[in-house]
Amino acid sequence: MIAGYETTSTALACSTYILATNPKVQDKLIEEIDQIKWDDRSHDEDTYELVMNLSYLEIFVREVLRMYPITTKGQVRQCNQTINISGHIIEKNSIIQPDIFSIHYDPDLWGPEDPNLFIPERHLAKRHPIAWMPFGVGPRNCVGMRFALMELKMCLIELLQQYRILPSDKTEEGFQLREKISIGPDAVFIKLEKRSV
Template sequence: MSFSGTIVHADVYSIHYDRELWAPEDPYMFIPERHSSKRHPMAYLPFGAGPRHCVGMRFALIEMKILLVRLLREYLIVSGEHLENKLNIREGTVIAPEEIWIKLVKRSD
């Protein structure tokens, strides 16, 4: 097996507390607003990265998919009475409604 490029080994602690990545604030202080600014995508690695990243994250995603499949097999999703007036779409790069009002109706088949 051949690799092209440079392999860099670094522990997550030294990345999360690197002053160059998290300046001008002190990386040892809890400042939630620091995450609103654009940073390198690998500056914050709560689940790791690459092919061996957190198995817990993969497990949680699989659980959500299984829940959705089981829900859709047993229930029909129909619009609720407040759907049209509560579908306030926020402006931005992602279209994500603040609320979605639906009803779940048990399937008869």
Template sequence: MEESHASDINISQSKCAFGIDTNMQNDLENIYLKKIEKIFEIDLNKSPIGKFTALLPELKPLFFHIFYLINVVTKLTNKLFPSTRKYFEQQAAVWLIEQLDKIIEMRSENSKKRLDLLQLMLDAATQNKAATLDLQQNDRESIVPKKLTYTEVKINVFLFMLAGYETTSTSLAYSTYILAQHPEVQEKLRSETQRYLENNEKDGNQPDYDIVSNMEYMDLFIKEVLRMYPIGIAATNRQCEKDTEVCGHKIAKGCIIQPDVYSIHYDSDLWGPEDVYSFVPERHLVKHRHPMAYMPFGCGPRNCVGMRFALMEMKILLTKLLKEYKIIKTTTLESNFNIEEIASIIAPKEIWVKLEKL
């Protein structure tokens, strides 16, 4: 019998995002992994600048330009005086974006195309800024840009890397917590995975896209985990572009709106008649629930770009885990759970489970 700290699970997404195998799972000293860790070490919501810009959002562009200028000076200083690198380290986010610049330039010049997210965006991008239509303030709804700029490509790949680093591993940690707490759910899920794996003999019964996509109970299980434990609730923020009224409530232009995802996900009118505080995957079989009742990935045209990828990661990992191990509750599972806000996500402090080899 072995014991595992579930929150340590991390899945590398760089190869699928932009075609580079960083080997993050096996190399704990990987430079990309270290830089992403540094980004998540900073909780902007608790920093003085983060609190200040929350009160005065208009100052965010000013702080961004100051941040950028500091990094330009740091990079120039390190280049002229290499000995200063140990004292003035380039910001992790800036370093990652610069690497993406190099990758995009390399891929743009290479005639051989790869099948990944970056290539799909590059195919839809243009280096000609004039080809991207400017959205006029009075005609935002009728004008739609037909091309991405290379800056938009770069930022989207950057966000894809960051958004999947902590959120997916945290969702998997919550999943192991639920499986340890509900052995009947675990057995039902294991039975489904074994049935599908036995019916698909190719690749040594290893789960692939086609197999996990057809697992109905697995899909219901993950949906219920994300209903009870939404991760990146701050990412649902939206800014109102014009004065409007919703259900009798007036919303002024420029107002920043953040839906209370927890209140929505635990609304008994939306998620009853079963107890909303009980884990019931079958509640997601209801077909005609309000489209805004479920928001772990946001909603509408600006929902999470990596939603399908994250769900596929979770399904494949859980399938492989349940094939080999039984997840057992430990005496410290509840006492160490303690959900807290870390940077921009809601995560448990620790989740300890036992893995028993089948």
């Protein structure tokens, strides 16, 4: 549970930084969220369906997690038999760990736009199935993935229904990524401005 909440809070911190520094992206998210009649929903299942079907929110979250994967340590695997892959021999008991940053920032996988730019729409194009792997892949990917995505989306919806996220004087200064248990910023300095709805 601690791992689940800590990684979600880190993803939320990165999301608020992106929103503070990309007002056009924030405008699109607010527009999509405002189109839903949240007070008219009658069941929790309806809420889940509504949240999971917000298409711009989905690609926004995917792009945040592409650019700022929370951890790289969860992808470590041990080879259980010697195998030849594309002419490379991987011995039994070898430890395998993909370089997620190289994958997530590979221009061949994420072009033609510069992978260093935040562009949610890049997720509308069909990509290699393992080009995006913030939760790992295969049968041993993160068991909390669906919970984490739902929690992150609900937090963003609640936040953006009430506030606009603005940069502060220290926004760039605090956003220095450090790797501890997870990879996250030292601090995120933003301003919240109450929306008049």
